Amino acid sequence: EVVLTQSPEFQSVTPKEKVTISCRASQNIGSSLHWFQQKPDQSPKLLIKYASQSMPGVPSRFSGSESGTDFTLTINSLEAEDAATYYCHQTHSLPFTFGPGTKVDVK
Amino acid sequence: QVQVVQSGAEVKKPGASVRVSCKASGYTFTDYYVHWVRQAPGQGLEWMGRINPDSGNTNYAHKFQERFTMTRDTSISTAYMELSGLTPDDTAVYFCASMALWLDGESVDYWGQGTLVTVSS
Numbered sequence: 001e002v003v004l005t006q007s008p009e010f011q012s013v014t015p016k017e018k019v020t021i022s023c024r025a026s027q028n029i030g031s032s033l034h035w036f037q038q039k040p041d042q043s044p045k046l047l048i049k050y051a052s053q054s055m056p057g058v059p060s061r062f063s064g065s066e067s068g069t070d071f072t073l074t075i076n077s078l079e080a081e082d083a084a085t086y087y088c089h090q091t092h093s094l095p096f097t098f099g100p101g102t103k104v105d106v107k
Numbered sequence: 108q109v110q111v112v113q114s115g116a117e118v119k120k121p122g123a124s125v126r127v128s129c130k131a132s133g134y135t136f137t138d139y140y141v142h143w144v145r146q147a148p149g150q151g152l153e154w155m156g157r158i159n160p161d162s163g164n165t166n167y168a169h170k171f172q173e174r175f176t177m178t179r180d181t182s183i184s185t186a187y188m189e190l191s192g193l194t195p196d197d198t199a200v201y202f203c204a205s206m207a208l209w210l211d212g213e214s215v216d217y218w219g220q221g222t223l224v225t226v227s228s
Contacts, residue, residue, distance in 0.1 A: 001169065034208060036152070043218035044144075044152065049208050087152050091208055095168040098144075101151040 002026055002090050004099035012105040019075040021102045023088035026069075032092035033071045035064055038101075039084045047086075048073065080106050109133035113203060113219035119226050124191040127222045129203035136184035137161040139205040139215060143177060143188045146221075147199040155201075158186060193226045200224075 003026040013019050023033065035048040046055050048064035051071055061076040075082055083106040088099040114128040129141060143155040156167040158177040165177050174191040186203055200221040208214045 031210070038152070043202055043204075043221060044216075045218075046206075046208075046214070046216040049214050050210050055214065085151075089152075089154075094166050096142075096154045096157070098152040098154055 001095055002029055002093055002097050004088050004090060004097055006088060006099040006102050008102060009100070010103045010105070012107055013078050014107045015080060016077050019078050019082075019104055021073040021075075021086050021104075023071040023073070023099050024069055025071070025090060028069060029090045029092035031066060032090055033066065034089045034091065035062075035073045036087045036089060036098075037082075037084045038087065044087065075104075078104075078106060082106065109217050111203065111205060111217050111219040113201075113222045116223040117225070119193050119224065121194055121226060121228055123193050123226075124189055125193060125224050126187055126189045127201050127203075127224070129186040129188075129219050131184045131186075131205060131217070134205070134215075134217065136179075136205070137181055139207040139217075141177070141179065141186040142204045142206055143175075144202045144204065145199040146202070147196075150199075153199075155188070160186060190224075193224075195226050198224065198226045 005024045007022045031051040036044040038044040051066040052064045063074050065072045085101045085103045087101045110132045112130045137160045140157045142157040145153050158165045160179045176189045179186045202221045203219045205217040
C-alpha cells in the first residue's frame with residue numbers, strides 16, 4: 001500500500017504569509033495525488049486534483065506542484081478562512097490512502 | 108441541488124454491528140463511486156473502501172476486509188456501509204462521498220455530513 005507522509009504536522013502562520021505543505025509518496029504514483037481541505041466540524045473538500053489542477057471555485061492562491069514522488073500544496077497570501085487541516089490523497093493504486101494531515105493555524 | 112445525507116449518530120456496544128446509510132439526490136447516483144472514509148476523534152482521514160453503485164463492485168482497504176461491507180440500493184439512490192465486530196477503536200465519524208477524479212474533464216466530490224459512531228460498553 002502507498003504510504004503518504006506529510007510535513008509539517010502543524011504550522012502557525014500570520015495572514016498574507018505563504019504556506020507550503022509537502023506530501024511524499026512511498027512509491028511512484030504518477031500524478032494521482034489530490035489535496036483536500038477540512039475545516040473544523042466540516043466534511044473534507046477537494047482543492048487540487050492530479051497534483052496541480054485546481055477545482056472550480058477554489059481561490060487562485062491555492063496551487064499544487066509535483067516532483068517525482070514529492071508533492072507540494074502552496075497557499076499564497078494566507079487568509080483567515082484558510083485555517084484548516086490539509087490532507088493529500090492518492091488514487092494511483094488500491095487501496096487508496098490519505099496522508100496524516102497538516103494543520104494550518106492562522107495567527 | 109446536490110445533496111448527500113447520511114443517517115444519524117449511533118451508539119453501539121463492543122462486538123455489535125453498525126449500519127450507516129448515505130442517500131444521494133440532485134445527481135445520477137450511479138455515475139460516481141461512493142467512498143467511505145472515517146475519522147477518529149482528533150485524528151486524520153482514513154480511506155475504508157469504495158463501491159461502484161452501477162455494478163456493485165467493491166474495493167476495500169486491507170484492514171477492513173474482514174468486517175466491513177458496502178452495498179447499495181440504486182432504486183433509492185442510497186449506499187450503505189456495515190461494520191461488524193465493533194471495538195472502542197471504531198469510534199469515529201464515518202463519511203460517505205460520491206467522487207469522480209478525472210485527469211481530463213470535470214471532477215466531483217460530494218460529501219455527506221458524517222455520521223458519528225460511538226462504541227462504548
